[in-house]
Amino acid sequence: MIKSIEELKQIRDKYKDVLQNREAEENKIRILVGMATCGIAAGARDTINAIVDEVHKENINNAVVVQTGCMGFCYAEPTVEVRFPGKSPVLYGKVDAERGREIVRRHVKNGEVISEWVLKG
C-alpha cells in the first residue's frame, strides 16, 4: 500500500535504474567490454559484472555498459573501451574486476584517464 507521494517516489527511485538500461540516448558515455571467446576466457564476464555493479553503486546515470565482440587485442584481454560523447575513445587492457571498478570511479565518474592501463595499439 502506498500511502503518500513520498512513498510513491521511493518506489520510483528504487526501480528507476531497472529502466536505465532501456534509455537509448546518444549522449551517454558508453563503456564497451570485449566479450569474444578470448575475452571471456580471460575473465571478461567478471569484469563486465563488476563494472555494471560499480556504475550502479556510484549512481552514475549517464553511462551504459555494453558488451562487444573481439577488439583484436588478444594479448591484453579483457579489454574495456570508454567512449565519452564527442571525444576519442580510450582503450584499456588487462582489465580485471578491480581495475574495472577503478575505471568507473576515476575515468567515467571523474573524467581522469588512467594512462598506465591504456593500451597503445
Added chain:
Amino acid sequence: MPLRMELLVCGGTGCQASNSSRVLEVLREGIQEANLQEEVRVLMTGCFGFCEKGPIVKVMPDNIFYVEVDEESARKIVREHVIKGRIVEEKIYKEPETEERLPEQSSIPFYKKQIRIALRNCGKIDPENINEYIASDGYMALARVLTEMTPEEVIDAVKRSGLRGRGGGGFPTGLKWEATRKSKSDVKYIICNADEGDPGAFMDRSILEGDPHSVLEGMAIAGYAIGAQFGYIYVRAEYPLAIHRLRIAISQAREMGLLGKNILGTNFSFDVEIKIGAGAFICGEETALINSIEGGRGEPTVKPPYPAQVGLWKKPTNINNVETFANVPPIILNGAEWFSSIGTEKSKGTKVFALAGKVNNVGLVEVPMGITLREIIYDLGGGIKGGKKFKAVQTGGPSGGCIPAEHLDTPIDYDTLNALGSMMGSGGMIVMDEDDCMVNIAKFYLEFSCDESCGRCTACRVGNKRMLEILNKITEGKGEMEDLEMLKELAETVKDSSLCGLGQTSPNPVLSTMKFFYDEYLAHVKDKSCPAGVCTELLKYYIIPEKCVGCTACAKVCPVNVIHGEPRKVHVIDREGCIKCGECYRTCRFGAITRK
C-alpha cells in the same frame, strides 16, 4: 547483482501471432543454459508498432533492434550477441531501398519521425509489472493532481493543452470534463471507451496491451477533475490479451493503493471495473455504449441530453477513449504548453495511426498532428508494396473517406481531413494501390455499415441498404446513369437525417469515392468494365497468343470447359460460357492469361 543486459520481446497480438512467446522461451532457455540469468533478463513488453517485421526483439542497453526473429535466430542471438557481444547481422532491419542494415531503432525510418506520447511506454516497459510503470514516472501525474491541484486547475490544464478526443469526432477533452464537472449529482461516472471497432484500427488495443496503467491513471485524473469515484472500461471481446493485461493492471493498482479508497492518503477514492462488449460496432457511439453497460441493446439515444448531464444510470458521465486517457498523464507532468507546442493550430499533440494495407511497413505510428500523408506513407511506411502505384488512402474507417494522390501533401489534422470528406476517426489508415477498385471499396465499407446499423432509425437502416443495392448493381455491370444520381441523393439524405454518428458518417466512403474517383464509377456504368480488375462480373479473360505455349493447363482446370486448343498450340477462351472463376488465370505459369 544489477542487470547488465535486457532482451525486450514484443508481446503484442501481432508478434504473438508470429510466435513471439516461443521466441521468449527459447531466449530464456538459452540464457539459463549459459548460466547468465543473474546478469541478463528476458521480458515481454507491449507493442513496438512495427508489426510487419515481427517478432521484434530489442537488446538493451546495446540498443540493437532485431526483426523477424524465429526460434533459430533466437538461439543465435543468445550464442552470438548475449554471450560474445557479436551482433547477428542477418536479423537486423534492412532498409529496402538502400539495402543498408540499420541496427538501432531510432535510425530506422519507420521510427524517425515519430513522437511517442500515448505510446511512450509501449515496447519499453513490462506491462504486467506496475513497478516499471511507476519507475517511468507512472502515477506521478495522479499524485501531483491530488496533492497540488484543484479539480478546476486540472480541467484548465487539459483545456489549455488543446487535447481533443482521439476516438472519432475530436471534441475538446477539457470542455467535456468541464461540462461533466458542472453537472450537479452525488454520483458521477468515468467511462473509457475501448470498443475499438473500426476495421484496420488497433492503436487502443496496443496501448491497453503495452501500457494499461497509463489509461487507468488518466481515468483516475479525470475522476478527480469531474468528481467521479467510479469508472468503467468498455472493451471489445475480440481483444482477449488486452483484457488480460487490464485485469492484472487493475489488481496491481488496487494492491498498491493507487486505485480504491483514499488514494495516496488523500480523501479521493476511485475504482475501475471492466465491461466486456459483445460484438457490436455501434457500441463505440457513447450513448449506445452506455445502454450496453446497462445491460440492454446497444442502441444510441438522442442527444441532448448529453452523457455529461444524463449518462450511465442517469448520472453525469464522462466518456473518453483509450488514447485520449493515455495522453493525460504526460500533459499534467510536462505542462499544457509543452503539449500544445506540438501539432497544428487547432489540433494539438500527436495521433497514433494504424498503418495497413498495401504499404511496406504495416504497423503503429505516433506522429505529430500536421504531418503529411506522404510522409506517413512513404517515409514511415516505406512506400507501396511491390513497387505498385498509389491510388488512395482511406482514413477514419467506415465513417471516413478515400483520399487520392493529389492530396497527399495535405498536413493532416481533424479539420483538414474533414474538409477532404474524410475524418480522423480512431486513426485507421489503409493504403490502396492500383489493384484496388474504389467502387468495390465503397461497397465494402457500406456492407460493414449495413451489418452494423442497429436498425433504430430508418435513414440508416433502409437508406444504407438501398445504397448497397445500387452499388451491387454497378459492380455487377447492371448500373445505369440514373443510379449514380440516386446513390448521391440517398447518401446525402442518410448523412443529414440519421440519429447517431454511425448513420451520419456511413455514406462518407461512397461520397468521397464518387468525388475523387468518379471516372471509375463511370467505367463500371458506361463501359461495363472495372479498371482495377477486381469486380469479377465485369472481367473478361483473354489469352495472349504470344505468351501461350499450349501447355493445356488452363483447359484442364476450366470447370466449364470453355478453353479450347491443341497441345503446343495457342489456346482460346470461348467467353460465351465463361463463368469468370479465374482458375485459368491462377493456373497459367507463363503469364499468358490476362483479364480486363
Added chain:
Amino acid sequence: MAKYDVDEVKLRQLEEYIDSIEQKEGALIGVLYKAQEIFGYLPKDVQLFIARKLGIFAAKVYGVATFYSYFTMEPRGKHVINVCMGTACFVKGADKILEEIKKELDIKDGNMSKDGLFTVDTLRCVGACGLAPVVMVDGKVYGRVKVEEVKGILDEYRE
C-alpha cells in the same frame, strides 16, 4: 420450477451463477456470456430461464441476444474458425480464404460443417493487420494465410 428442455446439470450451473450476482441490474449481458459458455449457444429455453431468473421480459433477453454478434442461437461446431474481414485483411484477399475454407469443409448453407467439427464465421478486425489476411481457429491466430495453406490449417484440428 417450470420445465426447461435443456440439460439439467448445466441449467443448475447457470442458476448458481445468477444467484451469485449481487447487482442484478445491468447483469444481463454477463449472464448471457456465462450461459453461452456453459451451453455453447443460447437455446430458447435458456433465454426464458434467464428472463424469469432476472425478473425481466423474455423479449428483452431475446432483443439483447440477437443484437450482439457474439451471441448465437445455433449450436456451434467443436472448433470455431473466424476469418477476419477487417479492411486490411479484405484488401489482402480474406474473402478468397473464406471461400476456400467453405469449399474445403463442404459448407454450402449455414456455417457449420456436417460432421459438427467446424463452425466458420467472420469477424471484424482482430487488430493484427500487419499479418493480413488473418484466420483464427479457437482463438489461435494464423497470419499471412495463403489459399494453399487452408487445408493444412484445418488438418491440425481434424483428429
